[in-house]
Amino acid sequence: MHQPSVIVVGGGAMGSSVACELARRGHPVTVLEQHGMLHAHGSSHGSSRIVRLVYDDPFYVRLAVAARPLWDELQEQSDVEVFRRTGGVDHGPRELLEPFAAALDEAGVAFEWLTAGEASLRWPGLRFDQTVLFQPDAGVAHPDHTLTMLQRDAIAHGAAWHPHTRVDAIDETTDGVRVTVGERTFSADQVVLTAGIWSHRLADLPSDTATQVQPAHFMPVDPATPWPTFIHRRADERGDPMPEAYGLPSPDGIKVGFHGGGKIVDPDDRDFAVVADEVADLRTYVGQWVPGVDAATLDSGTCLHGGLAEDDFIIDRTGRLTVAAGFSGHGFKFVPLVGRMVADLVAGTAEPQHRFTVSAHRTTI
Numbered sequence: 001m002h003q004p005s006v007i008v009v010g011g012g013a014m015g016s017s018v019a020c021e022l023a024r025r026g027h028p029v030t031v032l033e034q035h036g037m038l039h040a041h042g043s044s045h046g047s048s049r050i051v052r053l054v055y056d057d058p059f060y061v062r063l064a065v066a067a068r069p070l071w072d073e074l075q076e077q078s079d080v081e082v083f084r085r086t087g088g089v090d091h092g093p094r095e096l097l098e099p100f101a102a103a104l105d106e107a108g109v110a111f112e113w114l115t116a117g118e119a120s121l122r123w124p125g126l127r128f129d130q131t132v133l134f135q136p137d138a139g140v141a142h143p144d145h146t147l148t149m150l151q152r153d154a155i156a157h158g159a160a161w162h163p164h165t166r167v168d169a170i171d172e173t174t175d176g177v178r179v180t181v182g183e184r185t186f187s188a189d190q191v192v193l194t195a196g197i198w199s200h201r202l203a204d205l206p207s208d209t210a211t212q213v214q215p216a217h218f219m220p221v222d223p224a225t226p227w228p229t230f231i232h233r234r235a236d237e238r239g240d241p242m243p244e245a246y247g248l249p250s251p252d253g254i255k256v257g258f259h260g261g262g263k264i265v266d267p268d269d270r271d272f273a274v275v276a277d278e279v280a281d282l283r284t285y286v287g288q289w290v291p292g293v294d295a296a297t298l299d300s301g302t303c304l305h306g307g308l309a310e311d312d313f314i315i316d317r318t319g320r321l322t323v324a325a326g327f328s329g330h331g332f333k334f335v336p337l338v339g340r341m342v343a344d345l346v347a348g349t350a351e352p353q354h355r356f357t358v359s360a361h362r363t364t365i
């Protein structure tokens with residue numbers, strides 16, 4: 001059967017997944033990426049991302065439940081580690097954890113409440129002072145390995161990958177799409193835009209703001225200590241929520257960061273410099289709450305976050321253009337699922353989900 005040809009603009013996590021899925025389904029695929037095959041200019045590099053089912057919104061719990069077995073499938077197909085199940089804990093005041101438990105209940109996902117004492121016995125590298133919600137299916141994905149695997153598979157199924165190829169414009173023509181790269185043009189039946197934080201520059205989308213965030217790695221004191229993924233849902237003395245701290249085991253050490261924050265940057269002209277105050281805050285946090293690492297071993301890097309419509313993604317199709325963007329700080333766990341969702345939109349076998357449409361975002365902005 002003739003499958004429409006597709007140009008994928010942006011070869012980060014989402015573009016790699018989309019290209020792989022489309023190529024597997026027999027579409028002629030061309031990927032245009034402004035940087036190299038793997039690079040540190042976007043949001044998809046490094047050695048670790050949390051894959052969790054715990055959200056306070058049953059919609060996202062269900063989405064994560066749909067994505068989760070696809071990680072096991074990817075791992076089964078890989079001879080390097082792309083995903084490892086570790087279990088995950090959310091800890092903090094019970095009232096901050098209740099909405100997450102309610103959403104898990106509503107979506108039928110198993111979890112366990114633990115006391116601080118029980119959790120400390122299982123994971124001595126962390127300090128717990130209040131309530132702990134344990135969800136056993138969480139784990140850690142390895143972005144660099146995942147992207148390499150998806151890109152190789154896409155190319156093995158015929159995809160043409162063009163690194164260092166920056167798209168200037170996307171235009172619909174009467175019988176297809178024309179994508180302009182300097183003096184060159186590429187043509188296809190359809191185009192998929194997966195340009196992360198840059199997407200709104202190439203299509204009529206709500207504008208996005210890039211922030212540079214800086215999680216850090218710390219060396220464990222005892223390499224034999226078991227680590228779950230963790231999110232510390234914190235409150236101040238008045239009980240008001242504070243920025244969450246998160247962490248996870250990775251090949252580079254125990255990664256710890258704060259959710260949100262970071263300075264606003266131009267994604268094409270950023271300094272990659274770590275902010276000393278934020279480093280000091282991380283070190284203080286780790287000294288207080290993560291006794292299983294050596295706080296002196298901090299090794300920090302930077303990554304781009306977007307804030308497009310805060311939390312909801314855009315996975316939508318208009319005419320010959322399908323967009324998958326706005327994944328911000330929590331998209332990686334959905335990577336294999338997004339490839340399939342987008343391929344279904346391209347094929348016209350699925351409708352966009354309302355919350356992921358551009359029009360839904362415009363009404364919330």
Ligand SMILES: Cc1cc2nc3c(=O)[nH]c(=O)nc-3n(C[C@H](O)[C@H](O)[C@H](O)COP(=O)(O)OP(=O)(O)OC[C@H]3O[C@@H](n4cnc5c(N)ncnc54)[C@H](O)[C@@H]3O)c2cc1C
Nearest residue numbers: 010012013014034042043044050167196303327331332333
């Ligand atoms: C520090 C950090 C921690 C995170 N932790 C987690 C986590 O624990 N769990 C989780 O689920 N998610 C997490 N995320 C989020 C997740 O990593 C992102 O949502 C995801 O990687 C976004 O992928 P993307 O492909 O949409 O964007 P990107 O990776 O930014 O890819 C977009 C690509 O498009 C290319 N591009 C842009 N413009 C053009 C153009 N004009 N022409 C050609 N190419 C172009 C870019 O170069 C880039 O390669 C984290 C993100 C960060 C930064």
